[in-house]
Amino acid sequence: MASKPPCFDEMLKEDGSPRAAYAAYHKWFAEQDSTHLKQKARDAEEFFRRTGITFAVYGEDEAEERLIPFDIIPRIVTSREWTKLSRGIEQRVRAINAFLQDIYHRQEIVRAGRLPVELLEKNDAFVSQMIGFTPPGGVYTHIVGIDLVRTGPDDFVVLEDNARTPSGVSYMLENRETMMNMFPELFSNIRVRNVSDYPKNLRASLSRVAPPACKGDPVVAVLTPGIHNSAYFEHAFLADQMGAELVEGHDIRIVDGRVAMRTTQGYQPIDVLYRRLDDDYLDPLIFRSDSVLGIPGIFDLYRAGRITIANAPGTGIADDKAIYSYMPDIVEFYTGEKPILKNVDTWRCSEKDSLAYVLDHLPELVVKEVHGSGGYGMLVGPAASKRELADFRAKLIAKPANYIAQPTLALSTIPVFANSGLAPRHVDLRPFVLVSPDKIDITPGGLTRVALRKGSLVVNSSQGGGTKDSWVIDDD
Amino acid sequence: MLGKTASGIFWLFRYLERAENIARLIETGHRFTLTRNSGRQDEWRSILAALGMDAAYRATHQDYNAAQVVDYLLRDKRNAGNLRNLIDNARQNARTTRTAITRELWEAVNECWICVNDALKRQVREADLPATIDLIERQTAMVRGALENTMLRNDGYNFSRVGNFIERADSMARLLDVKYYVLLPSVSFVGSSLDNIQWETILRSTSAYSAYRWLYPGRASALGIAEFLILDRRFPRSLAFCYGKLTDNLRHLAMSYGAQSESLAEAERIYASFASRTAASILEDGLHEFLIEFLSQNRNLASLVEQEYRFNS
Numbered sequence: 047m048a049s050k051p052p053c054f055d056e057m058l059k060e061d062g063s064p065r066a067a068y069a070a071y072h073k074w075f076a077e078q079d080s081t082h083l084k085q086k087a088r089d090a091e092e093f094f095r096r097t098g099i100t101f102a103v104y105g106e107d108e109a110e111e112r113l114i115p116f117d118i119i120p121r122i123v124t125s126r127e128w129t130k131l132s133r134g135i136e137q138r139v140r141a142i143n144a145f146l147q148d149i150y151h152r153q154e155i156v157r158a159g160r161l162p163v164e165l166l167e168k169n170d171a172f173v174s175q176m177i178g179f180t181p182p183g184g185v186y187t188h189i190v191g192i193d194l195v196r197t198g199p200d201d202f203v204v205l206e207d208n209a210r211t212p213s214g215v216s217y218m219l220e221n222r223e224t225m226m227n228m229f230p231e232l233f234s235n236i237r238v239r240n241v242s243d244y245p246k247n248l249r250a251s252l253s254r255v256a257p258p259a260c261k262g263d264p265v266v267a268v269l270t271p272g273i274h275n276s277a278y279f280e281h282a283f284l285a286d287q288m289g290a291e292l293v294e295g296h297d298i299r300i301v302d303g304r305v306a307m308r309t310t311q312g313y314q315p316i317d318v319l320y321r322r323l324d325d326d327y328l329d330p331l332i333f334r335s336d337s338v339l340g341i342p343g344i345f346d347l348y349r350a351g352r353i354t355i356a357n358a359p360g361t362g363i364a365d366d367k368a369i370y371s372y373m374p375d376i377v378e379f380y381t382g383e384k385p386i387l388k389n390v391d392t393w394r395c396s397e398k399d400s401l402a403y404v405l406d407h408l409p410e411l412v413v414k415e416v417h418g419s420g421g422y423g424m425l426v427g428p429a430a431s432k433r434e435l436a437d438f439r440a441k442l443i444a445k446p447a448n449y450i451a452q453p454t455l456a457l458s459t460i461p462v463f464a465n466s467g468l469a470p471r472h473v474d475l476r477p478f479v480l481v482s483p484d485k486i487d488i489t490p491g492g493l494t495r496v497a498l499r500k501g502s503l504v505v506n507s508s509q510g511g512g513t514k515d516s517w518v519i520d521d522d
Numbered sequence: 523m524l525g526k527t528a529s530g531i532f533w534l535f536r537y538l539e540r541a542e543n544i545a546r547l548i549e550t551g552h553r554f555t556l557t558r559n560s561g562r563q564d565e566w567r568s569i570l571a572a573l574g575m576d577a578a579y580r581a582t583h584q585d586y587n588a589a590q591v592v593d594y595l596l597r598d599k600r601n602a603g604n605l606r607n608l609i610d611n612a613r614q615n616a617r618t619t620r621t622a623i624t625r626e627l628w629e630a631v632n633e634c635w636i637c638v639n640d641a642l643k644r645q646v647r648e649a650d651l652p653a654t655i656d657l658i659e660r661q662t663a664m665v666r667g668a669l670e671n672t673m674l675r676n677d678g679y680n681f682s683r684v685g686n687f688i689e690r691a692d693s694m695a696r697l698l699d700v701k702y703y704v705l706l707p708s709v710s711f712v713g714s715s716l717d718n719i720q721w722e723t724i725l726r727s728t729s730a731y732s733a734y735r736w737l738y739p740g741r742a743s744a745l746g747i748a749e750f751l752i753l754d755r756r757f758p759r760s761l762a763f764c765y766g767k768l769t770d771n772l773r774h775l776a777m778s779y780g781a782q783s784e785s786l787a788e789a790e791r792i793y794a795s796f797a798s799r800t801a802a803s804i805l806e807d808g809l810h811e812f813l814i815e816f817l818s819q820n821r822n823l824a825s826l827v828e829q830e831y832r833f834n835s
Contacts, residue, residue: 096632096633096636098617098629273614273618282617282618285620285621286621290621291621292524292618292621308525308832308835309523309525310523310832
């Protein structure tokens with residue numbers, strides 16, 4: 047009987063022995079008593095609950111706070127693997143910034159015939175108010191998260207770029223804190239690269255793009271939509287760790303041509319605003335006029351060099367799913383190099399031949415909405431019912447340009463610690479990247495998300511995904 | 523510090539103080555029902571009155587059955603000021619001020635919220651009431667411990683203290699007013715046995731019972747107790763003590779901001795006025811009138827602080 051080829055497991059070879067990256071960890075694990083580990087897993091959950099690392103889920107009655115499930119088995123990457131990965135990430139992020147600079151200025155890439163102009167002109171994520179403006183230091187995406195999946199020993203591919211307001215970095219940091227708390231002996235014996243400098247680096251990175259109007263030490267603030275936002279914990283966490291104020295729209299007013307926050311001693315100007323609010327809500331004078339979360343007039347002051355907004359408005363165009371399929375060209379166009387990291391093969395359903403192929407092969411493919419996110423509005427062909435397939439077929443025929451399709455990837459697995467013992471589950475990896483005028487800084491590791499349901503490929507926390515601590519180890 | 527943050531810390535400790543106050547009143551009320559055969563319903567009514575909840579309670583309840591009142595105070599959804607909500611509000615304020623409070627303080631508040639929520643998921647049986655009240659008192663004490671042991675003595679700390687003592691003075695004055703005004707309508711009752719029970723209750727519900735006995739063994743008089751609860755600067759819940767602390771903390775704030783402060787001037791004026799009073803003169807001029815006047819000044823101080831430090835606008 048023919049069966050699907052097994053997925054690449056990052057910890058164990060087919061004969062059940064550990065791969066090099068996991069050798070030391072696996073030896074330790076084999077010596078542990080499983081009752082003790084089960085207790086540790088409960089302790090970890092208790093630790094998250096006590097420290098309030100929760101996200102809000104809104105049901106019909108009242109808001110409920112949930113924990114993102116945490117698995118105690120780490121994701122481990124060797125320094126050799128990481129070196130290659132980080133070179134690829136750096137190249138891609140550099141290209142994304144060059145691309146943004148270009149499309150909001152001369153649009154050389156369009157002139158060169160490498161990107162259809164409709165993809166910019168007809169795209170909601172393209173912010174025409176950014177045309178002709180260069181943000182301080184030439185940085186567009188101060189914070190980027192690159193979603194990677196692994197399909198083999200040497201194959202990391204980019205599933206998605208997050209160039210707007212990538213989230214999850216607080217989980218990366220708290221997962222590590224939790225692991226060091228639970229298993230200190232592991233960190234004494236295995237050299238795991240540190241991640242705890244991220245907030246300090248974030249602050250330094252934001253300080254280097256202060257606007258011309260800034261005098262002295264830049265004042266940094268984090269803008270949150272408020273306590274009811276599902277990522278509020280992360281906003282407060284980052285502000286706290288950076289020593290920055292956490293502000294909401296109603297704490298802010300424009301005073302003497304500066305964006306200023308209401309303090310106990312009057313209004314104080316903000317130099318750099320790390321906003322965790324979508325473009326649409328940022329400035330009701332420019333974008334959605336019904337937004338009560340934003341700051342009326344901030345955009346004009348931004349263009350006048352009175353404040354820096356991170357990430358810059360209009361960066362969403364770079365992680366648009368329709369643009370994604372052009373990323374290999376974009377990397378090559380701006381860096382003059384072959385892309386180090388591969389893209390997933392992508393069919394643009396806007397193209398007639400591609401649409402025909404996609405309709406013929408729907409049960410094998412993953413179809414994504416061009417503007418969707420968070421795992422919503424997505425079809426996973428092999429897991430879909432006949433009914434779901436038929437529904438999606440109709441949607442595709444009605445609005446082909448709204449969709450792209452990709453082959454179902456054999457995502458790598460890493461075991462999770464389940465009641466019955468080790469159980470392989472699919473994972474992805476989101477490394478976090480900080481961009482400043484003079485350098486690109488990638489935190490070693492990132493956030494590993496894991497689909498806890500057996501066989502599931504969907505790792506999003508809103509769809510039942512969990513997380514793991516992610517290690518880059520110095521093995522030589 | 524953001525005005526919103528100052529407000530958050532101020533209210534975090536007002537809510538916490540208010541929750542502790544409710545727990546203490548329930549403890550006293552419950553003790554009263556165990557030790558006295560008469561006047562039980564009156565006692566619960568006066569507790570509701572001291573919390574300003576009597577009218578709302580009566581709108582939905584027939585009588586002052588102990589189990590009902592306790593549930594109303596602890597967790598009844600019809601009572602927005604129930605203890606569970608107060609702890610929830612305290613935590614919400616802690617969440618919005620995460621950037622200004624220590625991790626230890628945040629975790630203590632969060633743990634308090636988790637434990638109290640667990641304990642109050644269902645109506646508390648009488649058999650479990652003492653343990654539940656004890657749990658609440660322990661958890662709130664941990665929050666205070668975290669504040670004292672880990673917070674920088676900066677503006678945030680001072681706002682927490684100002685919120686705390688404004689609330690404490692408010693609840694002491696309300697309690698005194700209810701006890702004196704409702705239960706002792708005539709001076710001729712002073713010295714009677716009913717009176718002694720009432721004063722014992724008042725001392726217990728302000729955690730003053732043992733302190734008072736140390737200072738005045740065997741002598742409980744209305745005058746002595748009024749002196750103790752209003753004017754004694756050694757007792758940490760007296761009005762004079764609260765205002766001593768308020769002037770200290772408002773002075774620290776004004777000094778650290780290097781500015782004149784209207785709220786400090788007002789707190790100092792109220793504090794100074796205690797020095798010129800004796801319990802006898804207060805009782806003679808009318809305790810109720812004194813307390814009504816005080817409550818209004820105390821509320822006014824709260825709104826001066828709110829405006830001066832830009833809590834809301």
